[in-house]
Amino acid sequence: MYHVQFPGLGINVTLDPIAFKIGNHPIAWYGIIIATGFLLAFLYALQSCKKFRVDPDRFVDVVMVGIIFGVIGARLYYVLFDSSSQYIENPISVFYIWNGGLGIYGGIIGGLLFGSLMAKLRKLSIPAVLDLASLGFLIGQCIGRWGNFVNQEAFGTGTNLPWRMISENTDLVSAAGVHPCFLYESLWCLLGFILLHIFSRKYRRYDGQVFLLYTLWYGVGRFFIEGLRTDSLITPVIPLRVSQVVAAAAVIAAIVLLIVFRNRTVLTGCGSRKIMELNSIxxxxxxxxxxxxxxxxxxxxxxxxxxxxxxxxxxxxxxxxxxxxxxxxxxxxxxxxxxxxxxxxxxxxxxxxxxxx
Missing domain, CATH: 4.10.280 (MYOD Basic-Helix-Loop-Helix Domain, subunit B)
Structure with missing residues (x-):
């Protein structure tokens, strides 16, 4: 049970990480929130298949594979970069996913790699599928970060800003309050979704462009937000967090590819009306x-x-x-x-x- 305050906003709430129990098995709010994010992202993407000219039945196969390997990738990412020795001393604990320990970038990488492979096997346009997936990712990430709020994790350094957050966990960092990083990322993803949703319908020039813009948008936001956090994985070589290094690499790659493909006009679905006419859509x-x-x-x-x-x-x-x-x-x-x-x-x-x- 956590007693959370936003003193500058006059908000006080009490949070119980456990939503309910089925017998002796507790069902955590974190899992419910993550599942809700997955579901809403999937429904949005499925509804958008017609506009992107992606076969919905085949797309479902891609999503199922992406979810499975996304979870596996998220767990492996966390285990590989965890500085503690718990997984060496007790290797079987790698599979104890219910105890926490997932890395969002690992989930994205795993889901994209194996989802793209499935898209190719099902004869779908991989760039078009990536555009759809990007918009779904933003929905899932926007909602999923509230699971961190319920667990009182993923917060930042001390601050005196009006929206500073205080709880039993944050007292260990600063008694005055900390940055609610979960809120920053949730709002960043929400804004990104709104902008890219509009862009995909009216201004998209080629398949894959939305994915590159998503990579750029999320990477920039994640780099700065991650710099405020106190509980994320740190690289052993440079004074940067692992997610910051990955975000920086993703941003650079996205910028380079956006420049390389700036004159590309291969489109198979919704987007700029002029480009749609050019492709006889x-x-x-x-x-x-x-x-x-x-x-x-x-x-x-x-x-x-x-x-x-x-x-x-x-x-x-x-x-x-x-x-x-x-x-x-x-x-x-x-x-x-x-x-x-x-x-x-x-x-x-x-x-x-x-x-x-």
């Missing part, structure tokens, strides 16, 4: 046109290019014109048929009269 069908895209058996027609869509609509228009023309011709034949029938009746009456005579 048809935007979403307007509501008033939806009925016209359905065939007689009730299935919908999906176009791969603007030319195909125009051809289809022209054919439908010609068919409709021909049908109207045929329907107009039929009433004109009817009077002739009626006249012929009347002549036959008249001839029959004359014959009868002749017989009577």
């Amino acid at each position: 048809v935007d979403e069908v307007k509501p008033e046109e939806i009925e016209e895209t359905y065939t007689d058996d009730g299935t919908s027609t999906i176009f791969d290019s603007a030319e195909q869509a125009r051809t289809y609509m022209n054919e439908e228009s010609e068919t409709a014109d021909q049908t109207e023309s045929d329907s107009e011709d039929k009433p004109q034949d009817a009077p002739a048929a009626d006249a012929s029938l009347q002549d036959e009746k008249a001839g029959g009456e004359e014959t009868k009269d002749g017989e009577a005579d």
Whole structure:
């Protein structure tokens, strides 16, 4: 149980890391929050598959593989850079993931590597999948950091800022209060998601661009936020934290690739309207046109290019014109048929009269 204060904001809360118990097994808020972040990220990405032109069924396979190896990567990252000797003295404790010890960068690296491999096996565009995954990452990271708040971890050095945080754990660092680093990163990821979501819909020029911008955005924020923390892994060679080194490398790589690909215009889904037209990508069908895209058996027609869509609509228009023309011709034949029938009746009456005579 933690008693947390934000004295400058007049906020006081009591936090219990355990949400509830199933029998003798405690269910932690941390796990619930992380799972919620995963779920919302997945639902957003799944909903966005249509705009990015990624097959949702195949994308689910990629996500499942990415989650599994993301967790494995996060654990290995933490174990490899942990300075304590606990994993050497007790190797089996490497698998005690419920005791904590995950590195977000390890999760991202593991999820991306094996998720990309699965995307290739399922014949999906890897750059497009990476763009989708990047937006999902920001959602998951924004929500997941609140698990650190419940556990009262991932906080920073002492500060007198109005939003400083005080609890039993932070007293060990500063009695006056510390930087709520979890909040900084959560807000940074939220802002990044909003900006990149808008960018992906209106300004994206090529598949993979959103992923590179995500790498740049998150890396910059993580580098500075990590510099405030007091409980993260430190490199044994230079006075920087492991996550700062990884963030710096990621930022440099992203900048270089953004420059190299600055003239690239290979796009398979949503983005800049001009680039979409250049790649012959048809935007979403307007509501008033939806009925016209359905065939007689009730299935919908999906176009791969603007030319195909125009051809289809022209054919439908010609068919409709021909049908109207045929329907107009039929009433004109009817009077002739009626006249012929009347002549036959008249001839029959004359014959009868002749017989009577």
